[in-house]
Amino acid sequence: MTSETNIDAGRQIETAMPAKRVVVAQELGYCWGVRRALEIIEAAAEPAAPIAPIGDVIHNPQVVERLRERGVQGAASVEQAAGRGFRRVAITAHGMGPHLAGEAASAGLELIDTTCPLVTKVQRLAQKLVRQGYFLVVYGDAYHPEVRGVIGWAGTSKAVAAKKIADLPWNAPRGTSGEGISTPPRKVAVVSQTTKNVKELMAFAQELQAMVMPEGGEFRLCNTICEPTSERQNALRRLVEQDRVDVILAIGGRKSSNTARLAEVGQSLGVDSHHIERPDEIDDAWLQDAAVVGVTAGASTPDDVIEAVVAELVSRGYAAPEGGIRPTDPEYVPAY
Ligand code: SF4
Numbered sequence: 001m002t003s004e005t006n007i008d009a010g011r012q013i014e015t016a017m018p019a020k021r022v023v024v025a026q027e028l029g030y031c032w033g034v035r036r037a038l039e040i041i042e043a044a045a046e047p048a049a050p051i052a053p054i055g056d057v058i059h060n061p062q063v064v065e066r067l068r069e070r071g072v073q074g075a076a077s078v079e080q081a082a083g084r085g086f087r088r089v090a091i092t093a094h095g096m097g098p099h100l101a102g103e104a105a106s107a108g109l110e111l112i113d114t115t116c117p118l119v120t121k122v123q124r125l126a127q128k129l130v131r132q133g134y135f136l137v138v139y140g141d142a143y144h145p146e147v148r149g150v151i152g153w154a155g156t157s158k159a160v161a162a163k164k165i166a167d168l169p170w171n172a173p174r175g176t177s178g179e180g181i182s183t184p185p186r187k188v189a190v191v192s193q194t195t196k197n198v199k200e201l202m203a204f205a206q207e208l209q210a211m212v213m214p215e216g217g218e219f220r221l222c223n224t225i226c227e228p229t230s231e232r233q234n235a236l237r238r239l240v241e242q243d244r245v246d247v248i249l250a251i252g253g254r255k256s257s258n259t260a261r262l263a264e265v266g267q268s269l270g271v272d273s274h275h276i277e278r279p280d281e282i283d284d285a286w287l288q289d290a291a292v293v294g295v296t297a298g299a300s301t302p303d304d305v306i307e308a309v310v311a312e313l314v315s316r317g318y319a320a321p322e323g324g325i326r327p328t329d330p331e332y333v334p335a336y
Helices: 032-044 061-068 078-083 099-106 117-131 145-154 198-212 227-243 257-268 303-315
Strands: 002-008 011-017 021-024 051-053 088-091 110-113 135-139 159-162 187-192 218-221 247-251 272-276 292-297
Touching: 021 227, 021 303, 032 051, 032 061, 032 088, 032 110, 032 117, 078 099, 088 099, 099 110, 117 135, 117 145, 117 187, 135 145, 135 198, 145 159, 187 198, 198 218, 227 257, 227 292, 247 257, 247 303, 257 272, 257 292, 292 303
Parallel strands: 021 292, 051 088, 088 110, 135 159, 135 187, 187 218, 247 272, 247 292
Antiparallel strands: 002 011
């Protein structure tokens, strides 16, 4: 056992702590938008009237399997869903470009929209910025459905997805000229994929701002990283600071961008961090010198998967987290 000192009403209380223990981030797992999308899909699901979400309804294979049993099965496109006999298609929490509603209507399919309102906000903002004459940069992964959807809603060729300056079509600040030089237009605005890391967004924006501002350029940064994503990253920081964590396990599907980000945040805080999908992926070597294992989970990770990872750690000699995994507040609605 180790001990921890708490200050209570001027008295110092020594609290005995197990030497090997699991601690969990205060905010982890399903975010508000994913929980909402799943509720909509589950309420509409009927095995007799199957639904085909276009793309992954959630980046978690266990949940995808559970939904499949209730008649919810992903399709790559509206055309494919219609070809497989589906009469209902769904837009996932990540959102889609406006073309999808048109395709569903043309195919005579019912459309169920589970787009997270925080993503809808970014789509509307993209349209507004384009109307105001900005060239739109979406800071994020070009392949991600959310980013592709935001660019679709922008509805212009003057929009690009970028994660680093080298992804942009410009390579020099405004006012420079010469062979092979390409400079930004006068007005450039940046929005972010909702699940990105705020520090990385700021570093990207600072570099881009320095390219746009010379010669009367106008630069606008809109921080559209969603509150639940920021909260997950902040909760992980607090966990590392307060509990002297030796190893971090970030639980989430392989394709979950925000889980990957949590593992990166853990690593950037100097803690050995691993992105895992299932309990059996925990490598004994990671735990060899680890007394305190910190657990966090991405926005699409269900509670039972988190619980299974904690149970696995308990079976390997770690004390379970005090107070369980987390309380969920059914009244919570993020700021947007
Ligand atoms: S991560 Fe944020 S934007 Fe994405 S679904 Fe969850 S709450 Fe909505």
